[in-house]
Structures are given as structure tokens and as C-alpha cells.
Amino acid sequence: MEIIHETILEVNINRLKSNFNYLKGKLKAKTKIIAVMKAYAYGHGDIILAKKLEEFGVHALWVADFEEGSRLRESGIHIPIIIANPGTKSTKKIIDNKLDVVIYNFKLLQLYGELNKEICIHIKFNTGMNRYGFNADEAKIIAKTLLKYPKLKLQSICSHLAATDNPKKDEFTNKQFLVFDTICTAVFQELGYEVDRHILNTNGVLRFAKNEYEMVRLGIGLYGVADDNHLQQIGTLKSVVAQVRKITQGNQIGYNASFVASTDMQIGIIPFGYADGLNRKLSAKNGVVIINNTHCPIIGKISMDSCIVDLSHIAAKAGDEVIIFGTENTVLSIAKKLDTIPYEIFATLNRRIKRVYSC
Numbered sequence: 001m002e003i004i005h006e007t008i009l010e011v012n013i014n015r016l017k018s019n020f021n022y023l024k025g026k027l028k029a030k031t032k033i034i035a036v037m038k039a040y041a042y043g044h045g046d047i048i049l050a051k052k053l054e055e056f057g058v059h060a061l062w063v064a065d066f067e068e069g070s071r072l073r074e075s076g077i078h079i080p081i082i083i084a085n086p087g088t089k090s091t092k093k094i095i096d097n098k099l100d101v102v103i104y105n106f107k108l109l110q111l112y113g114e115l116n117k118e119i120c121i122h123i124k125f126n127t128g129m130n131r132y133g134f135n136a137d138e139a140k141i142i143a144k145t146l147l148k149y150p151k152l153k154l155q156s157i158c159s160h161l162a163a164t165d166n167p168k169k170d171e172f173t174n175k176q177f178l179v180f181d182t183i184c185t186a187v188f189q190e191l192g193y194e195v196d197r198h199i200l201n202t203n204g205v206l207r208f209a210k211n212e213y214e215m216v217r218l219g220i221g222l223y224g225v226a227d228d229n230h231l232q233q234i235g236t237l238k239s240v241v242a243q244v245r246k247i248t249q250g251n252q253i254g255y256n257a258s259f260v261a262s263t264d265m266q267i268g269i270i271p272f273g274y275a276d277g278l279n280r281k282l283s284a285k286n287g288v289v290i291i292n293n294t295h296c297p298i299i300g301k302i303s304m305d306s307c308i309v310d311l312s313h314i315a316a317k318a319g320d321e322v323i324i325f326g327t328e329n330t331v332l333s334i335a336k337k338l339d340t341i342p343y344e345i346f347a348t349l350n351r352r353i354k355r356v357y358s359c
Contacts, residue, residue, distance in 0.1 A: 005354035007239040007272055011044050013052055014359050015232040019222050020056050022230045023202065026209050027216065032059035034082065034198065036219030038068060043277075043346035044223060044235055045355035047075045053222075054079050062217055066090035066099065073097040080155070082122060085132070091115060100155060104132040109142070113149030122156045123187070127179040127199070128172065129162040139183045143190030156196040156215060157184055164203035165227070177211050202226055225332055225342040235346075236326035237353070241291065241318050243269040244311065253308055254300025258284065266311045268296070270322050273305045277349040278324070281338050283307075290323040291316050 024033060035058045036042075041049045050061055050072050060080035063069045069081045070093055086094055086101040088111055094101060100120040103109050112119055123142060126133030134142055146154060159180050163169035180199050188194045197213035202221030205212065206228055220226060224233035245267050253259040253267065270289065274280050278287075285297040289309055296309040296316075309322075325331050331342045338345075 003354070003356060006242075007276065008354045008356045009044065009349065010236045010238060011049070011355060011357050012232075012234050012236070012359070013357055015224055015234040016049065016052060016222060017056060019224050019231050019234065020053065020058075020218075023205055023218055023221050026205055027212055030214075031212050032196065032215040034058070034060045034062050034215055034217045035222060036062045036217055037072065038062065038064040038084065039347045040351065042220065042223050042343065043349035045357075046072060048355070048357050050075070050077050059215070060100070066093050069094070069099040070097045073099065080120065095119065102132075102158070104134065109145060113145070113152055116151055118151050118153060120153045120155050122158055123154065125157065125159050125180070125183045127159040127176040127183070129160050129176075131160065133159060136179050136183050139186035140190050143187045146191065154191075154195050156198055157187060158197070159183075159199045161199055161201060161204050164201060164207055173208065177208075220343060223346070233327060233330055235331075237324040237349075239270050239272045239322045239324060241268045241316055241320045241322060242271045242306070244316060244318055245269070255303065256301060259300040266316075267299065268309050268311045268316055270307050270309060271305060272322075272324060273303045273307055275304045275350060276353060277345065278302055278307060279338055279345070279348070282334070286337060287334070288329060290326070290329055291320055295329070
């Protein structure tokens with residue numbers, strides 16, 4: 001396939017498979033894996049990756065809303081697709097596309113129950129994060145309510161861990177497990193039967209695998225970002241040098257003339273800016289790109305569709321490849337520099353960036 005786009009996110013499918021197999025290897029053979037595909041598969045492009053993960057043996061996909069779920073179902077995905085936030089206005093679309101829903105409050109439970117349609121549901125409980133979910137003391141009443149709606153097919157009970165990546169919060173995490181166990185026991189006793197349970201995320205699998213239950217949800221680890229050297233970042237973001245310019249000492253660069261050259265320089269203009277997902281806090285030498293195996297600082301303020309880099313110490317010309325992030329200038333290292341998380345960097349990648357898939 002001829003690639004005519006100058007800025008691309010190259011996604012390596014072999015690395016995706018390697019990450020999946022590595023994380024799967026930490027689980028029991030029967031443990032079901034839910035792949036988190038929300039936010040356009042963390043910016044990597046959802047349809048291709050969903051189909052690959054289905055081939056790899058993922059049990060289900062987890063997305064944010066009915067539009068993400070419908071898009072995947074209509075693309076030909078057959079495995080369960082779970083909608084984390086189904087809302088109250090999308091019931092027809094959810095039923096038509098045979099999407100599972102996460103129920104986390106009484107309004108949703110009543111709404112979907114009174115539809116009197118066969119719908120696969122997952123009940124979410126709050127175990128300490130205090131975001132979505134029923135409270136622990138509501139477990140028995142939830143179970144009794146479910147018995148009133150026999151067409152709601154309960155697939156699992158789930159919760160969300162808040163701090164599995166922070167060893168200083170392990171006591172808090174272990175309390176979440178204890179609360180979750182209490183909830184599940186109460187629900188099962190009232191229902192008279194058991195269903196699958198899931199609470200572990202990527203860092204949960206890496207650090208708390210003994211609590212895997214019957215299912216786990218894998219997100220950021222599939223894309224190769226976690227504090228584990230066995231996981232490989234699957235995305236490499238590339239652009240090109242669009243123009244090379246020589247400037248003299250005292251010349252000012254970019255908006256607000258914020259950079260003043262202290263000496264004669266050579267600079268390069270890259271057609272990638274904050275509208276594409278390049279955080280403006282990487283301006284003024286806080287960020288770098290890689291050109292011809294050399295780290296080139298971003299100078300001046302990042303523009304909407306472009307940024308400017310210092311090429312003074314390398315031989316570079318228009319058309320040369322630019323690595324914005326990859327296996328060297330990793331998303332994790334950029335996130336640390338910005339005092340943020342890799343999720344935010346991935347989620348802000350504009351869809352106008354061409355996604356290209358390779359093995």
C-alpha cells in the first residue's frame with residue numbers, strides 16, 4: 001500500500017500480539033480477557049486492532065459509549081462488546097447491535113429492565129474509587145431487583161481499581177479487593193447463582209495477579225505502556241521536515257516571538273502541532289523530536305498545525321523523517337516530562353493522523 005500521508009502513526013501488530021501473550025501468560029488458562037478499546041483504541045485506531053484482538057482470542061471488548069460499540073459491531077466484530085457508559089437515550093442502538101451494557105445506578109437498571117428485552121448486562125460496584133458504581137451496601141437490593149427482570153442476562157460483576165500502579169497505595173488496593181469479595185458474595189447468595197467477576201487492569205495483572213478472578217480488563221498494557229520491560233510500545237508517530245530555514249543571531253521564532261536566537265542557527269518546520277496532539281507544554285526546549293538519530297529540541301511555541309525544531313547540530317533537509325515518539329522517545333518518558341499520564345497523550349492524537357499497520 002502506497003502511503004501518501006506525511007504524518008502517520010505506525011502501529012506494529014506483532015508488538016500488540018507480543019504484549020497480549022505476555023500479559024495472558026501471567027493469568028490462569030481459563031481467565032477471560034477483556035480488551036479496552038475506548039477512545040479510538042487509545043488513539044491507535046479501533047477497527048483493525050479490534051479484529052486482530054478477536055483473532056488473538058480476546059473474550060470481549062470494552063468501550064466508552066454506544067457509538068464506539070456500534071462502530072465496532074458494524075465493522076464485523078462478533079465477540080461481546082461492553083459499553084461502559086450506555087446512557088439513557090441509546091437503548092435502541094444498543095439492542096440492535098447486540099451490545100452489552102454496564103449498569104451502575106438504579107436509573108439504568110430500571111430503564112433496561114423495563115425494556116423487557118434480552119440484554120446482556122454487567123453490574124458495576126464502587127469499591128473505593130468513588131466514581132461509577134453501586135455502593136457495597138446496595139448489593140442485596142441489586143440482586144433482588146435483578147430477579148424482577150429475568151430478561152436481563154447478568155454476565156459479570158465488576159469494579160475499578162484506583163491505584164494499582166502506586167505501591168504506596170497497596171493497602172488501599174487490598175481493601176478494594178476485600179470490599180469486592182464481600183459484594184460478590186452477597187450478590188451471589190441473593191441470586192442463587194454465580195457469574196464472572198473482574199476488577200484487574202493492566203497494572204493489576206502485573207502486580208496483583210492472585211486477584212484475577214474469572215476475567216481481567218487489559219488496556220494500556222496492550223499498547224505497550226507500563227512499568228515492565230517486556231511490554232513494547234506498539235505505536236511510532238512519524239512526520240517529516242517540511243522546511244529548513246537558516247536564521248541569524250537575534251532572529252525571533254514563533255508566536256509571541258518567544259524564542260530569540262542567541263547565535264546563527266538552522267531550524268526545521270514540522271507539520272505537526274497541538275491540534276494533532278502535541279502538547280504545548282513541550283514548547284521552549286521542553287520537548288524533542290528525533291531526526292537522523294539525533295534529538296532535536298522543540299523551540300518557540302508549538303502552533304496549531306506545526307512546530308519548530310533546532311537543526312543546528314545535524315545535517316537535515318526537507319523530507320527527512322521525524323520521530324515524534326517511538327521506542328526511544330517513548331510516550332511514557334514524554335508523559336513524565338509533562339507531569340501527566342500516557343493515556344492523555346494517546347487520547348489527544350487527532351484522527352486526521354493516518355494510522356498505518358505493520359507486522
